[in-house]
Amino acid sequence: MYLLTIRDGLQTRHIGPYSSPKQAADDLDRLLQRCDDRVRWQIHAQESPAELLAGLELAA
DSSP: OEEEEEEETTEEEEEEEESSHHHHHHHHHHHHTTSOTTOEEEEEEOOOHHHHHHHHHHHO
């Protein structure tokens, strides 16, 4: 799952979840039309707790 974070001035919006980064990027194009020119954005990958713990166990 992916989460889109848009920061426009002092306002931060979290939008999603999306099943792929492409879906988040497609939605970003639509959302940026309503924002200031200096807006900042990021697409974050979300991990489930089970995936995170499995990754930690493999690293140990």
